Amino acid sequence: MKTLKVTFACLFLAAAICPAAEDPSPEHVKWMKALGAQMGAIRKGADVTKNATDMGETMKAVAAFWDARHSEAATKASKSVIDGAAAIAKAGDDKEAVTVGMKMMGGGCKGCHDPHREKISDTESKIK
Numbered sequence: 781m782k783t784l785k786v787t788f789a790c791l792f793l794a795a796a797i798c799p800a801a802e803d804p805s806p807e808h809v810k811w812m813k814a815l816g817a818q819m820g821a822i823r824k825g826a827d828v829t830k831n832a833t834d835m836g837e838t839m840k841a842v843a844a845f846w847d848a849r850h851s852e853a854a855t856k857a858s859k860s861v862i863d864g865a866a867a868i869a870k871a872g873d874d875k876e877a878v879t880v881g882m883k884m885m886g887g888g889c890k891g892c893h894d895p896h897r898e899k900i901s902d903t904e905s906k907i908k
C-alpha cells in the first residue's frame with residue numbers, strides 16, 4: 781500500500797514539474813529554419829564563411845530567447861553553436877577547421893533539441 785502511495789506521488793510530481801509542450805513563436809520557427817538551411821549549405825561547401833557568420837547572428841537571438849527561460853542545457857547548447865559558427869567563419873579554406881566547427885555546432889543543435897524540442901510530426905515541433 782505504501783509503495784502505491786509513493787508511485788502516485790511521483791506521477792503527480794512528474795506532471796507538476798514537466799509542463800506541457802508549447803507552440804514556438806513564428807520567430808523561433810523562422811530562426812530554426814534558417815539555421816537548418818545554413819547548416820545544410822555549409823555541409824555542401826556553399827558560401828561557408830557567410831553562412832557561418834549568419835548562423836552566429838541568428839544564434840544571438842536564439843540565445844537571448846532561451847536565456848530568459850533559464851535552461852542550463854539551452855544556454856550551454858547555444859554557446860556551443862555560437863563557438864562552432866565563429867570557428868567556421870574564420871576557418872577560411874581550412875577544411876579540418878570547418879569540420880571541427882561543424883561538430884561543435886552539431887553538438888549544440890542536438891544539445892538543445894534533445895531536452896527542448898518535441899517533434900509532433902515530420903513538419904512540426906513544439907517547445908518543451
Ligand code: HEC
Nearest residue numbers: 804808809812815816819854858889892896897905906907
Ligand atoms: C537553445 C535551443 C536550440 C538550439 C541551440 C537549436 N535549436 Fe533548433 N529547435 C529548438 C526547438 C525548441 C525547436 C522546436 C520549436 C520550433 O520549431 O521552433 C527547434 C526546431 C528546429 C527545426 C525545425 C523547425 C520547423 O519547425 O520547421 C530545425 C530545422 C532546427 N531546429 C534546426 C536547428 C539547427 C540546425 C541548430 C544548430 C545549428 C539548432 N536548431 C539549434 C531549439 C534549439
